[in-house]
Amino acid sequence: MQAQRQQTMHDFFDYPSVGADDWSYAFQTAQVRALETQMLTAATLSEMSNAPDFASAVAALAGSEYAIPASGADFNAILLDRREAVRELFEHLAPEEMATLFRSRDDFANLRVAVRRAVLDKSVGTDYSSGGNVPPELFEQVFQGENYTLMPNPLPQVTEEAVLAYYQNKDIRQIDHAIDAAQARYEQRMAEELDSAFLWNLFHVQVDLTNLRTMLRQKLMEVDQRDVFLDGGFVDRERFWTGLDAGYDALGGLFMATPYQHILEVGAAYVAANQSFLKVEQLCDQYLLGFLESTSQITAGLQPVVAYLLMAEHEIRTVRLILTAKKSHLDTKLILDRVA
Known part of the structure; x- marks a missing residue:
């Protein structure tokens, strides 16, 4: 891991390392490999996207893991159940410390909502995701009594940092930045x-993609908030700061030494032409999925298990996006521009 922590952008061309095999997880790897064969194909997602109406998009899912009735009734509830099943499988296959790590995603998401409500003097409530390490009902108790220590680490300190960040200038966006x-x-x-090189690289890639989106959004909105860029990516924050001052057509060259050049060339041109981030989101998703799919080189290990969780969650979000768009009669081109 020491060598991995010193990795620079020049150490890989497309994707960073996914680490080494671990034969103690041979069974788990075999199980997710079998499940991967049941995932929706690109052809199916394309058929859904190009379907003339909502019913036709639902029909394209026939024979898949998505048992959505032809009427499409309660499809959101069905997709939530599907996500819950995927996460339960992950917790069954992964060690507890890794399951705790990925459950924390919901903890941080819930905390964003709770802190926002608290500083705006709104009821904190209990309507939070139940997929985290912290029970939804605990948030109300924590914030009513301002007893943050009832939550597991690192949430107490994170809460204090987020509240302090807000009160510095009462900018609600600073809550999100502090928690992110x-x-x-x-x-x-x-x-x-x-001691996971794969996770270390995964989280660095996610930081890079977050900063990339932030840079393009700030450019479009013509704002300059350099303190909101995250540390911990492969690309230094200074490069994104430079990007704020560069023209859209110069971003590809600025990021030539990174694996994100294509995202910046195509995505920035789309933003400039359409004032929309659909293509940027699609390209970021494609890059992350490509990295996850590169775990196919692992014969046995936890990398394919984590990759399956994230790819399955992405698939569920994509199905929801397409069905919601079809139900709202959105233009097919907009859907195709977004779906990875």
């Missing part, structure tokens, strides 16, 4: 504790 930064630090620390 804390989540990135936590995930990378856990990757080191788990």
